[in-house]
Amino acid sequence: MNKSFILLFVIIITSTFxxxxxxxxxxxxxxxxxxxxxxxxxxxxxxxxxxxEVIDLKSTQVGGRFNSQRIQSDGDTILDAIRNMIKxxxxxxxxxxxxxxxxxxxxxxxxxxxxxxxxxxxxxxxxSINIFVSKEKTAAExxxxxxxxxxxxxxxxxxxxxxxxSLSKVPEVQVYEFMNDLSNQGIxxxxxxxxxxxxxxxxTAELGGTAVFKKDKLAGFLTLEDTKFLLFVKDKIKGxxxxxxxxxxxxxxxVTLEIFKNKTKIIPNYSNGQLSIxxxxxxxxxxxxxxxxxNYIDEKGRAELRxxxxxxxxxxxxxxxxxxxxxxxxxxxxFGNTIMRKRPDLWKxxxxxxxxxxxxxKINVDADIHIKSSGHILKPIQVGD
Amino acid sequence: MAIIIFxxxxxxxxxxxxxxxxxxxxxxxxxWIYLIMTLFSYTIIILIGVGVRIPSPALIIKDVITSIFxx
Amino acid sequence: xxKEIISTRQYISMIxxxxxxxxxxxxxxxxxxxDAWIAILVALIMSLPLIFIYGxxxxxxxxxxxxxxxxxxxxxxxGKITILIYTFYFFHLGSLVIRNITxxxxxxxxxxxxxxFVALFLGILxxxxxxxxxxxxxxxxxxxxxxxxxxLMVTILLSGTKFNFSNLQPILYNxxxxxxxxxxxxxxxxxxxxxxxxxxxxxxxxxNSAFKIxxxxxxxxxxxxxxxxxxxxxxxxIPNLSQIYFPAYYSVSLINIGEFIQRIEIIISIVFMLSGFxxxxxxxxxxxxxxxKLFKLPDYKQICAPISFLMINLxxxxxxxxxxxxxxxxxxxxxxxxxxxxxxxxxxITARIRIWSGNLKVES
Numbered sequence: 001m002n003k004s005f006i007l008l009f010v011i012i013i014t015s016t017f018x019x020x021x022x023x024x025x026x027x028x029x030x031x032x033x034x035x036x037x038x039x040x041x042x043x044x045x046x047x048x049x050x051x052x053e054v055i056d057l058k059s060t061q062v063g064g065r066f067n068s069q070r071i072q073s074d075g076d077t078i079l080d081a082i083r084n085m086i087k088x089x090x091x092x093x094x095x096x097x098x099x100x101x102x103x104x105x106x107x108x109x110x111x112x113x114x115x116x117x118x119x120x121x122x123x124x125x126x127x128s129i130n131i132f133v134s135k136e137k138t139a140a141e142x143x144x145x146x147x148x149x150x151x152x153x154x155x156x157x158x159x160x161x162x163x164x165x166s167l168s169k170v171p172e173v174q175v176y177e178f179m180n181d182l183s184n185q186g187i188x189x190x191x192x193x194x195x196x197x198x199x200x201x202x203x204t205a206e207l208g209g210t211a212v213f214k215k216d217k218l219a220g221f222l223t224l225e226d227t228k229f230l231l232f233v234k235d236k237i238k239g240x241x242x243x244x245x246x247x248x249x250x251x252x253x254x255v256t257l258e259i260f261k262n263k264t265k266i267i268p269n270y271s272n273g274q275l276s277i278x279x280x281x282x283x284x285x286x287x288x289x290x291x292x293x294x295n296y297i298d299e300k301g302r303a304e305l306r307x308x309x310x311x312x313x314x315x316x317x318x319x320x321x322x323x324x325x326x327x328x329x330x331x332x333x334x335f336g337n338t339i340m341r342k343r344p345d346l347w348k349x350x351x352x353x354x355x356x357x358x359x360x361x362k363i364n365v366d367a368d369i370h371i372k373s374s375g376h377i378l379k380p381i382q383v384g385d
Numbered sequence: 386m387a388i389i390i391f392x393x394x395x396x397x398x399x400x401x402x403x404x405x406x407x408x409x410x411x412x413x414x415x416x417w418i419y420l421i422m423t424l425f426s427y428t429i430i431i432l433i434g435v436g437v438r439i440p441s442p443a444l445i446i447k448d449v450i451t452s453i454f455x456x
Numbered sequence: 457x458x459k460e461i462i463s464t465r466q467y468i469s470m471i472x473x474x475x476x477x478x479x480x481x482x483x484x485x486x487x488x489x490x491d492a493w494i495a496i497l498v499a500l501i502m503s504l505p506l507i508f509i510y511g512x513x514x515x516x517x518x519x520x521x522x523x524x525x526x527x528x529x530x531x532x533x534x535g536k537i538t539i540l541i542y543t544f545y546f547f548h549l550g551s552l553v554i555r556n557i558t559x560x561x562x563x564x565x566x567x568x569x570x571x572x573f574v575a576l577f578l579g580i581l582x583x584x585x586x587x588x589x590x591x592x593x594x595x596x597x598x599x600x601x602x603x604x605x606x607x608l609m610v611t612i613l614l615s616g617t618k619f620n621f622s623n624l625q626p627i628l629y630n631x632x633x634x635x636x637x638x639x640x641x642x643x644x645x646x647x648x649x650x651x652x653x654x655x656x657x658x659x660x661x662x663x664n665s666a667f668k669i670x671x672x673x674x675x676x677x678x679x680x681x682x683x684x685x686x687x688x689x690x691x692x693x694i695p696n697l698s699q700i701y702f703p704a705y706y707s708v709s710l711i712n713i714g715e716f717i718q719r720i721e722i723i724i725s726i727v728f729m730l731s732g733f734x735x736x737x738x739x740x741x742x743x744x745x746x747x748x749k750l751f752k753l754p755d756y757k758q759i760c761a762p763i764s765f766l767m768i769n770l771x772x773x774x775x776x777x778x779x780x781x782x783x784x785x786x787x788x789x790x791x792x793x794x795x796x797x798x799x800x801x802x803x804x805i806t807a808r809i810r811i812w813s814g815n816l817k818v819e820s
């Protein structure tokens with residue numbers, strides 16, 4: 001009895017000395033915590049150039065404001081470039097808190113698979129990372145701009161996307177959603193873009209619209225306004241504004257409608273060998289502002305405003321869809337996917353030719369807008385003498 | 386190497402806890418069965434630690450099954 | 457050897473933890489795609505005749521486990537051979553589970569920690585558990601099962617915002633054939649492995665029908681698997697499911713509530729380890745009982761340590777890569793067929809024939 005106790009005791013003591021190290025022990029000081037990374041490609045030597053934004057732990061002792069540093073490196077592949085960062089930073093990069101990946105146009109045009117492979121395969125990056133495409137010449141410059149709300153640029157870009165609910169001008173796409181859209185039949189993925197603008201004379205990053213992909217390669221861009229209509233079709237509108245221009249009548253004026261909710265139904269129609277898609281949107285809005293004295297609030301005015309807004313929405317949705325059909329040749333709305341889900345037998349017949357069917361697809365848009373309220377003002381502000 | 390060190394401690398513990406009492410209780414049959422199993426597995430651990438590649442029975446089973454069921 | 461008694465509830469907890477055990481680690485949804493939920497229900501129905509066979513056998517020979525039944529029905533020699541075969545099956549199963557857990561830990565958390573190290577601790581703990589006896593194992597699972605259920609339910613609720621119901625469509629896109637073949641896979645792994653519990657039935661204190669107990673356990677386990685599979689589909693989507701090794705782990709990693717509740721997937725690792733450990737302990741227990749019957753040893757607890765050594769050994773050499781571990785699943789259904797269906801069925805038929813011809817005396 002005694003002997004086995006002693007032996008057990010010895011083993012326990014040795015274990016406590018040996019096991020506190022373990023094999024994969026990571027000390028916080030030895031890690032460089034990455035918040036985001038920009039990936040460029042150097043055309044001349046075909047190497048990936050990475051700029052990682054790393055959280056600077058030195059500053060935490062001073063004030064409480066986090067600061068970030070940027071580390072650059074290059075390599076033949078993305079993983080190679082990441083490992084090469086150790087040459088400069090002396091710390092191994094830790095990706096578990098990264099929220100943002102920014103790709104340059106070149107990288108996106110060549111194909112996004114290398115980036116996706118790293119995020120999916122490596123265990124540190126989360127599948128909820130946001131990917132952006134930079135509309136500037138490089139992706140790296142977006143990480144060196146002045147930031148507005150928080151010191152760490154990558155987190156700020158993450159917050160920008162979170163606030164997009166009220167803006168609805170940019171698609172919110174996390175990596176796992178992107179991977180789904182990429183691999184799924186009948187749908188092409190999109191990504192939000194970033195560009196640089198001047199704010200108080202200083203350069204800062206802002207959301208810029210949509211990057212449209214055909215399969216895994218970049219095909220083109222949509223502006224902020226057009227992105228809104230894209231989101232309408234994809235039923236991803238949670239808020240935002242509809243600005244209705246009224247150019248007819250005595251003087252041109254503008255009414256702004258605030259969107260409360262929107263539901264979009266996509267219905268495939270197949271008759272006489274002809275395929276067409278019906279898009280029906282139902283939107284609840286309120287009158288948020290107008291720059292005119294014309295009364296849109298009484299019943300007659302509301303009906304008129306409603307017609308104008310509906311036509312505005314329908315026109316623009318059709319326009320954006322046409323652009324996707326002709327300019328990008330990419331089904332970013334997921335019409336094919338909807339057909340596959342709702343009419344699987346139909347999809348089995350025509351699915352293989354979707355590439356040639358999509359550009360010629362006939363679309364009918366029917367917008368239905370309900371004006372629910374008009375803020376605190378019952379009648380527009382009258383202008384007397 | 387590390388595997389041999391850790392597993393040696395492991396085996397040693399259980400020899401103390403289990404085998405010695407069995408020997409003292411004069412349970413001959415159990416003692417021999419225990420000893421043979423332990424020595425056999427210890428040999429395998431040493432072989433693994435040294436680097437010898439031991440073929441996996443799973444592959445054999447896999448071959449047998451694929452040929453029986455003509456997969 | 458003292459008779460060990462466990463309550464029905466403990467028995468059922470053991471079965472549920474066992475079946476749920478490594479399902480989410482290696483069960484994978486790689487081929488099943490969006491009709492997984494249909495496949496599970498079909499598999500549950502398919503398992504009804506199976507547990508009917510088990511129930512019948514156990515009812516014919518009350519208070520005996522399947523080891524004793526085999527010896528009685530097939531006679532000394534053939535009976536012992538059957539016991540030997542099953543002992544190998546459980547031994548192999550135990551090593552597989554050890555390997556599944558150590559592989560999971562290495563891929564997901566510690567790439568550099570060698571697997572033999574994790575296996576070492578799993579081995580030590582399961583020896584401790586088996587030496588403490590069936591009762592302790594029953595009480596342990598009875599204690600931990602609610603915890604595991606709670607964690608699974610909470611993680612499913614927290615990922616609710618990421619549900620995308622269109623991921624379930626189109627239903628039955630590829631027709632019934634893939635669903636049936638997938639139902640077969642689920643039938644053999646994990647549902648059919650309930651056969652291992654017929655070897656522990658003599659510890660059950662009450663005289664309830666084995667069929668009812670097994671049915672309840674299978675229904676509970678299938679419900680759990682079903683809910684988790686559906687959650688995986690709703691969150692990740694079909695293309696991701698066929699690419700990711702451990703979908704349950706990844707769906708939980710996407711949970712991000714208010715920047716505060718995030719990266720909680722580690723709790724899923726813990727759940728996997730707990731249920732995997734229960735599974736290993738049960739396998740070690742039945743293997744030890746089988747060995748003690750073969751060598752006519754008085755107490756299975758004394759031999760469980762060297763058996764565990766050998767199980768760990770096997771778990772180290774059995775595969776040379778993660779990919780091989782997943783490829784094994786494809787033939788597992790054929791491998792398990794004799795153990796889960798054929799031998800018990802032959803035993804039942806033989807028993808019936810021998811009783812009818814007066815050869816066999818049965819206590820009523």
